[in-house]
Amino acid sequence: MDPMEAIKQTYFQESDELLLAMEEGLIAMNNGEANDETINAVFRAVHSIKGGGGAFGFDQLVKFAHGLETVLDDIRSHKLETTPEITRVLLKAGDMLSDFVAAVREGHAVPEGHADEIAAELANLSGNSHASDSDSGDIEGLDFNPTLISFEESSPAAPCQKGWRIRFVPHPALYAKANEPILLIRELSRLGPLDVVCDYANLPDLAAIEPYQSYFAWDLVVRGEIERGAIEDVFDFVMGDCDLEINELTSGAQAETDPSVLPQKSEAPSKPVAAESLPPPSAALGAKPLVVATEGKAGAAKPTIRVDLEKVDRLVNLVGELVITQAMLSQQVHDSNIPANSPVNTALEELDLLLRELQESVMAIRTQPVKSVFQRMPRLMRELAAQTNKQVRLLLEGESTEVDNTVVERLSEPLTHMIRNAVDHGLETPDDRVAAGKPAEGTVTLSACHNSGRIVIELSDDGRGIDRERVRAKAIEKGLIAANAVLTDEETDNLIFLPGFSTANQISNISGRGVGMDVVRRSISELGGKVVISSSPGKGSRFSLSLPLTLAVLNGMVITVGDQTFVLPLTHIAESMRPKPAEISPFGASNHLLRIRNSYVPFADIGRLLGIERGAYVPSNGVAILVESQGSGRLALGADNILGQRQVVIKSFENNYRPIPGIAAATILGDGRVALILDVDALIGLCREKSGMSSKIVERKTGT
């Protein structure tokens, strides 16, 4: 990859993180939970995106980001008070900035005028704050006035005796990160009248000048009623890369320095700090294309590294192999009649423990908080609310719940569908809500938590709940249930998951684009998860998704069919039994039904479904395993024996071979042999196909 491209990729990766940070901050501002640090964080994020974008010549992006930055700057310097109106514009602008970043990443320009409206609103906001007319005060309401007045007082006032004396000694690293003292000084001059004295006492003879060194220092005096924080903000980006001394004018030179802000400064030196004590700047050159981190801030993130996912996967694979090899070794030792208390066995046990720990640690590398998915939802919610003219508040809970990244990646789509559905169908219009005695603003809660080795994600709304009469009428109309079917409330609610339930005659822009809740259920089912609805009319609905923590490992039941071993995913197994001959009855020419407590379930021999040759098969000599699929119903599978339950590592073979109907993947058992993992959905499909039953409802998956 050419180096520029690599830097660009880094920029986009960092932009993603910055955009998330920005959105998080903006939402906090919107909820009125923002403090100065939040606003600063948002400002820094936008500033960094702008700075990096400028380096690559993304002019449109830079121009837009600049507008946004100006408004944020006004807010953080308290020239502009945050109001719901302003945060709304900011959120929109944030979304727009994401669009810009996405557009330049894809390499196409944003259509002209796409962001004009928002840009104009932004310009309007910043314009208002600078203008001294009372317009903005009238619009934004009373709480806006006090700040406005204090601002007016401070700027044009006569030179006052209060102020700050600042000694600013840049380190070489400051220049290496492409910062420019003149800009900082200019920024400072906006706070009040400024006296600037450059201290060049350190400047050596021309011949001795090292171009990468830093020789200048500045003594600055800024006058006015200025908060210390405002001055520190100016130097926010360069805090670690300079010696900075801020002393109040009136209280003399011995003003206290805040140790948390100036960690490297313990006393006030009277002469400029020599530059030679500083680290060589070459290390800093190019190492950081963007100035992002400001160390020492409250709640600083733990140090992290970015690792290529492939490398992690490789590690996971290797550890998996190690576990298998260890199991084989144990077996060998066991078979060779070595006494149990021999040193060999003790060492093996030790190895076993270490491997377990290793495996857990490696798996933990792959986990990430669901936050990365949840973070995308507020924007979706805002857009939905705007499209449907509904007022919605999205609450996120348990964002830090960790789950394997394979799961996280595939959560986004079903969650998006569900949220669309909740807003479009679940929530009422503000008028209806008020009429029903509810607050006009609807609440949608998205939460995640760990529960007995699975992750449970819940989406609940306080809308009207599922209209069972309508659902039932529609299901009958679509021919999904018989007109006289007797259904419990729960069964009725579950009808919305049937394929073909969501249909074309109700296409709105939001839900009902031909994809319905059946897609949600299928994608959750593919992840080895389950969806449960509970709904109470008038009060709202709750969708609960229960998912495995990882897709790399599966809990399975090991069974034998003939001389072959298979693994059946435990999540699909309802129960297993030894059928009595009387419980199996022929049905039609070649089908069988199994009676389970007064209900009949289709019974199919796995050997027959997969075409395995073996001797005469008598179902009552073997076992029947009742499997359930959320999409396709129930089926009793006939096998010869159950060997036990085991956690297996899923291995795909589809890169080297084609997909096989009925087989989901393969795994390697403790003896080193390959066993195939059965695909329950596909088996039910195969069963219907073989027996000529209608497969209308079952969309057979022929492999992905």
Next chain:
Amino acid sequence: MNEHAEQSSEPNNQFVTFRSGDQEFGADIMAIREIRGWTPTTPLPHSPNYVRGVINLRGIVLPIVDLKARLGYSATETNAKNVIVVVKCGNRTIGLLVDAVSDILTTTAAEIQPAPDIARDETCQFINGIAVLGDRMVTILDMDVLTASLVNMGEQAARA
């Protein structure tokens, strides 16, 4: 396939040769990753007769193709003397079940003749040419086509 033909026009191409049935075959040495003894396979359902199943190759699930059966003969009778030639083409890895590996053959372009145009049946597509060495005849196989056919055939079947 053409790529391969061009490659073999360069002098000093090396081929690993192996016996399957009473014929001798060769494959570009660059495609061969390793040679290992026969281990019992796990059969794959709904698969053609020449796919013997899968084995565990250090964590990779490796499909095993019976070369003899692939070329239209009867299936290879397996015993401990059989050999699996592990072939990697692109990002695909498969195992080829053969009777025995003979040696390494270094040829020049002149010694490789195009396959005679007797039959345009399916098996011919795997054949790149014929190396004639005195009274020995070695059929040079195109491993790219052979590995790809295993996956692509599947795609066709899945679509059908």
